[in-house]
Amino acid sequence: MATNGAANGTVHPQPVDALPSRADEVAELLDAVQKLLIPFIRAADEDAATKPTGRGLTVDGSSEPRTVLVESHPPKKLESILNLQLPEHGVGKEGLLEVVQRILQYSVNTWDQGFMDKLYASTNAVHVYQVSPALTLIEKHTTKQLATLFGFTGPYAGGISQPGGSASNATSVVVARNTLYPETKTEGIHGSPRRFVLFTSAHGHYSLEKAAQMFGFGSSAVRTVPVDAAGRMDPAALESLVVAAKDAGETPFYVNATAGTTVLGSFDPIDAIADVCAAHGLWLHVDGSWGGPVAFNADIRASRLRGVERADSVAVTPHKMLGVPLTCSFLLARDLRRVRAAMTLPAGYLFHNDGGDDDTNDLYDLADLTPQCGRKGEALKLFLAWLSQGSAGFAARIAAAFARAELLHARLRASEHVQLVSQSPLPCLQVCFYYAPRGALSPDPAVNSGRTEEMARRLVRRGWMVDFAPGERGKFFRVVVNGETREGTVEGLVRAVEEVGAEVVGEEAA
CATH class of the missing domain: 3.40.640.10 (Type I PLP-dependent aspartate aminotransferase-like (Major domain))
Structure with a gap:
């Protein structure tokens, strides 16, 4: 859910190689979300002391009756309160945290001792509105918006x-x-x-x-x-x-x-x-x-x-x-x-x-x-990512991934030791190929398969994990890029394939 470093939170797509440190960004975001979650759980712990009186703690600052357990509203009213929007451009970190806070406020706090409604505890399943009001509305809104794209x-x-x-x-x-x-x-x-x-x-x-x-x-x-x-x-x-x-x-x-x-x-x-x-x-x-x-x-x-x-x-x-x-x-x-x-x-x-x-x-x-029946709130993941990146951010991510796949295809096509299975323009983000020393595959599919499998094992030792699939001439490599694959990564993979391939072929001939 990157903001690409935009000061005002609006996504401005950048070259993948220019992206900020993902580790720092995730650490900062997790710290901020944790500061929202801990008080949510602590409130339930504090409320437990009042339960023997027959009444839970009320929460100030709301126009509606609210306990630590829940502030309850009918679906249409809660939909209006949540004001769910999936924007064209991302809302940035602060906008994202504001929505997370709102979701917590209008969700059932199942950590509360008073939650005795369903056959589970300390979780938020999405199966009936009564126990998952905010997540239910988020799933309905997100899936309806997603459906329009098709x-x-x-x-x-x-x-x-x-x-x-x-x-x-x-x-x-x-x-x-x-x-x-x-x-x-x-x-x-x-x-x-x-x-x-x-x-x-x-x-x-x-x-x-x-x-x-x-x-x-x-x-x-x-x-x-x-x-x-x-x-x-x-x-x-x-x-x-x-x-x-x-x-x-x-x-x-x-x-x-x-x-x-x-x-x-x-x-x-x-x-x-x-x-x-x-x-x-x-x-x-x-x-x-x-x-x-x-x-x-x-x-x-x-x-x-x-x-x-x-x-x-x-x-x-x-x-x-x-x-x-x-x-x-x-x-x-x-x-x-x-x-x-x-x-x-x-x-x-x-x-x-x-x-x-x-x-x-x-x-x-x-x-x-x-x-x-009971389900995790999976739609929340897409909702928050969409909120953060916006439709334009997703579109840019996909375009960048397709461009990287074509770059990998071009670099492999330029190698004298590769036979391509995939043809350009690529339909998707996979690039499939054989390692073929000096452009020649063995007439025996078993030899080609064994070479591919051995190369895949050795590539792992170098820090590369790629898959392979069966073909008429034996097993071939299948490499999948994504929206964060860098140009230098593409260049390094081709170099690693050529070097490892030379090692394996050399040992075959020895």
């Missing part, structure tokens, strides 16, 4: 936090099934004559297959769609597979398009895939866990996410590209009413105020939208 601008658009991109993808499968085939919510799939099938790219994330296993479809229900030379799903092949499934008496219902694959960083052609889904009545989910945050940068969004507004749901994980602390992931939906209808269950011991109203704008017990 073209979900309707009155019921929004999202819900999830414990990672895999969970976001898995939840989307349940929502799709229960929405398109409502009887499965109560009857399940085993008594159904239907044989449900799902579709995802051959380069898609394994979480879709895991979801199929968990929800009773089985791995065989997941059909992998061939990709083109750039690793993007082939829409014509998808169409053929859907038709073939129908002809075989199966029930296609769900397609996962990937925005930023794990290895190559490829973005599937969402618009063309949406055409297939529309023609066959299929749910379109976009797994943007990795590449989804490019939505903050208008130029990159236009070329990578065209057609995303036609999706039914999108997974996006800010703890990846945006550098928000882990875990921070969301499932966004064009219409949250469908998510609620798919997920809600009667639980009168927990959900007291929402009745049968399906207007998700007035839904404040957010556990009704998710398989989880």
